[in-house]
Each structure stands twice: as C-alpha cells, then as structure tokens.
Amino acid sequence: MKKSNVVAFVVGLCMFAIFVIFVNGYWDEMLLIALVHSLDLPSLLCVLGIPLMILAASGKVGPFFKALKKDGSDSSKQECLSAVNCAITGVIISGLIGGIVYALCFLVYGIGSDLLDDGRIICILLPPFYGFIITAILLPIKFRLA
Numbered sequence: 001m002k003k004s005n006v007v008a009f010v011v012g013l014c015m016f017a018i019f020v021i022f023v024n025g026y027w028d029e030m031l032l033i034a035l036v037h038s039l040d041l042p043s044l045l046c047v048l049g050i051p052l053m054i055l056a057a058s059g060k061v062g063p064f065f066k067a068l069k070k071d072g073s074d075s076s077k078q079e080c081l082s083a084v085n086c087a088i089t090g091v092i093i094s095g096l097i098g099g100i101v102y103a104l105c106f107l108v109y110g111i112g113s114d115l116l117d118d119g120r121i122i123c124i125l126l127p128p129f130y131g132f133i134i135t136a137i138l139l140p141i142k143f144r145l146a
Contacts, residue, residue, distance in 0.1 A: 043127040051090030095131020
C-alpha cells in the first residue's frame with residue numbers, strides 16, 4: 001500500500017472515531033432515532049438510478065466503472081473523466097429533481113401548512129443532500145483522473 005493511502009486511511013479512521021465519540025457523548029438517543037428514521041430509500045435509489053440511466057444512455061457505463069476501479073490507462077483517462085463528469089452532473093440534477101418532486105407532492109396534496117412542524121421539510125432536503133454526498137465521493141475520483 002502506498003504511503004499516501006495509509007495516511008488517508010488513518011486520517012479517515014481518526015475522523016470516524018471522533019464522530020462516534022461526538023455522537024455518543026453529546027447527542028440524545030431520540031435525535032439518533034430521528035436520524036435513522038429520516039433515511040429515505042426511494043430518494044437514494046432515485047439519486048443513484050437516474051445517473052446510471054444517463055450513463056447507460058450515453059454509453060459511458062464502462063468508462064465510469066473503469067474510473068472507479070483505477071483500471072484506466074493513459075489513453076482512456078479522458079473518456080473516464082468524461083464519464084465521471086457526466087455522473088456528477090446527473091447526481092446533482094437528480095437530487096434537485098427529487099427535492100422538487102417532494103415539494104410538489106406536499107403542495108398538491110395540501111399537507112404543506114404544517115410542513116415545518118412535522119419535520120416533513122427533511123423529505124424535501126434529503127435528495128439534494130444525498131446528491132451532494134455522492135458528489136463529494138465522486139470528486140476525488142475526478143481529480144485523480146485530471
């Protein structure tokens with residue numbers, strides 16, 4: 001293993017340990033339960049599925065997975081970079097579309113009056129949040145290829 005990979009792994013492990021200590025020390029049990037119940041599988045599938053359909057339609061699924069596996073040679077780096085850019089754009093757009101769909105559903109069905117009281121605003125914010133998290137995961141891959 002490269003020295004930079006070991007350092008990155010150790011730093012990530014330390015950050016995770018600090019997060020676990022913070023969660024166990026300061027967060028209330030009810031807040032953790034609310035966090036777990038706010039995970040939205042349909043939004044996550046939408047944010048992951050739409051970019052995969054975009055990659056499949058553009059014929060860039062192969063280069064995208066080559067970029068994830070680090071199997072790209074120098075000649076295919078540009079194609080892999082283009083596929084990762086396409087995936088990043090698709091993830092951000094699908095996250096925003098998911099948030100808009102939730103907002104429209106709340107407005108159409110008339111349940112928007114107590115939106116802030118019931119915590120339903122989280123449903124609107126989760127798809128863009130998932131999109132930004134997945135983008136944060138894909139950006140190091142993009143910078144490695146550039």
